[in-house]
Amino acid sequence: MSAAASPTAPLLRTPLHPLHVELGARMVPFAGYDMPVQYPAGILAEHRHTRSAAGLFDVSHMGQVRLVGADAATALETLVPMDIVDLPLNKQRYALFTNDAGGILDDLMVTRREDDLFLIVNAACKAQDIAHLQAGVGQRCTVEPLPQRALLALQGPLAVVALSRLNPDVAKLTFMTGGFFKLEEAECYVTRSGYTGEDGFE
Structure with a gap:
């Protein structure tokens, strides 16, 4: 279990946490973070709006990661069964991390930008996904998490x-x-x- 998901670890906060509190949000633990579950108008009103x-x-709370380096796209293709090498500039693709047997570990979004591949991974599996990236492609490109963004x-x-x-x-x-x-x-x-x-x- 990651520190972010541990029941004894202090809850993390997003950069917008003070604003949520100021606006009267009801805060609850989610994926290791203190997150707003609803505002005073209520969940049904928020859904309808x-x-x-x-x-x-x-x-x-979701994971943002940059992969930087000339070999980043080729390297990432060893972890996801998607065409990343030919992904056009500023195009985004839904992808899956798979295990050695082809089973799904987690899903993610991959965007090709001019200087990097920009990845969004799920909050609940963020630590594991980043570790998976570092172990799988860290020798071929720079894996740069962006926790303060x-x-x-x-x-x-x-x-x-x-x-x-x-x-x-x-x-x-x-x-x-x-x-x-x-x-x-x-x-x-x-x-x-x-x-x-x-x-x-x-």
């Missing part, structure tokens, strides 16, 4: 309308593509992706 307009989720998911049919208020160019993204955008004063890497069944950005 996400389905009819858009909802913003703090998913910073925030990660947000904006999901819902009006997500593009909401995000376009900060930068209209995000509307040019198609599903499973990404790019660097300035949102207010923050330089962000934005992908048009998500797991809600609605349009969305991460």
